[in-house]
Amino acid sequence: MPTNLALDQDLLQRAFRVSGDPTMKAAVTRALQEFIARREQRRVVELFGKLEWDTSYDQKAGRSRER
16 A cells, blocks of 8 residues: 655664665564564563463473374
C-alpha cells in the first residue's frame, strides 16, 4: 500500500544506518516489526505473577519419549 509520511529525516537516516538493510523501506519495515514485537513482549511481562500454575504438572515427564 503506497503511503506518504512526513518522517524525521535524522531518525530515518539513523534507522537506515543501524539496521544495515539495503533500502529505507526495509529499514522502516524492520523498525515497525521490532516496535510491534517489543509491545507484544510487554503484554507477556504484565502477566507475570497473575497466572495460576498447576503444581501437579511434571514437565520432565512430558519431555521423555518412548522409543
